[in-house]
Amino acid sequence: MSRSSPQAPDAQTDALPRQQRTYSIGELARMFEVTPRTIRFYEQEGLLAPTRQGQKRIYREKDRVRLKLTLRGKRLGFSLAEIREVVMMYDAMPDGNARQLKRLLEILADKRANLERQLEDIRLMRMEIDDVDQRAREVLRQLDQEA
Amino acid sequence: MSRSSPQAPDAQTDALPRQQRTYSIGELARMFEVTPRTIRFYEQEGLLAPTRQGQKRIYREKDRVRLKLTLRGKRLGFSLAEIREVVMMYDAMPDGNARQLKRLLEILADKRANLERQLEDIRLMRMEIDDVDQRAREVLRQLDQEA
C-alpha cells in the first residue's frame, strides 16, 4: 500500500549483503506487523539493543533476527522473560565461564522439554478439532437433507 | 504427602465407572496442579459449569475433561476467550442451526492453521536450541582442556 513513487529509498533499497543493511523502527514494525511501541518495549526489556544515529534507533541484521526469534517465542506462549533468558545467555556465550554455560544447557534442556510437551499437546488438540469438525459436518448434512 | 490413614475416601474412592464419579474443587485442583481459585475463575469465565450440592460445587467427568482441554489450550498460548469459543460452540452443536455450525467450522479451521504454524515454529526453535546447545558444549570442551 502506498508504494507509488518509482524509487522510495526506505533507507537503503536493497542490493546490500543483508549483513550491512540497517532498518528503521518503522521498517521493522511493518516487516513483522507489530507497532513501534512493541519494538521499543522489547528494547526496554533487554531483548534488543539498537545503536543510535543522533537520537534515532538504528537496527542491524542481528536485531532483526532477535526480533524474529522473540516473536516466534511469543507465538509459542513464552514470556519475554523466558525468551530473554536464552537470548542473553546466547550472547554471553563466547566469553562464558563454565557455570554460566552449564546453566545455559539446563535452560535449553528445559525449553526443549517444553517444546516436546507442546508437540504432544498439539497432536491431541488436532485430534479433538478433527473430531469436532467431523461431527459438525455430519449435523450440517442432516440439516441439508431435511431442507 | 499426608496420605497416612489406611482408608481416606476422598469422595468416592474409585471403582466407579468414571462417568459417574464426581470431584470436589480441591480434588480437581490437585489433579491438575492449579489452585481452586483458578477453577472458580474458569467457571466465572464460562468454561466450566459444575452443579451444586448445597453450596458446594460438584464436578462431573465432563467438567474434568473441559478443564483438561482448557489447560492444554493454555499451554499452547490460547486465551481463555479463544478456548471458550470452541468449547461452548461444541456444546451448542447438537441443536445448532446452520449458521452457527458454519461459524464453528471456520473457527476450527482457524485454530488448525494456528497449530500448523506453531508446529513450524517449534521445528525452527528446536533447531536453534540444538545449535546453541552445540556451541555451548564446544566452548565447555575448550575450557576443560585448558584446565
Add this chain to the structure above:
DNA sequence: CAAGCACTTTACGTTAACGTAAACCTCGTC
C-alpha cells in the same frame, strides 16, 4: 463444644505486555 478442615463469597491487588496520548525534534519538500 472447640478445633480443624474444606469449602464458600466478596473484593481489592498484582503482573505482563503492550496501547494511547501529549509534546517535542528533524528532516525533505512545496
Add this chain to the structure above:
DNA sequence: GACGAGGTTTACGTTAACGTAAAGTGCTTG
C-alpha cells in the same frame, strides 16, 4: 517557512489471568 512524515521521550491507561486476604458456612473429630 509551514507542514507532513517519521522519529523521540514521558507517562498514564488497559486487559487478561489470576493471587491474596477477610469473613462466613458446614461437617466430623478429639
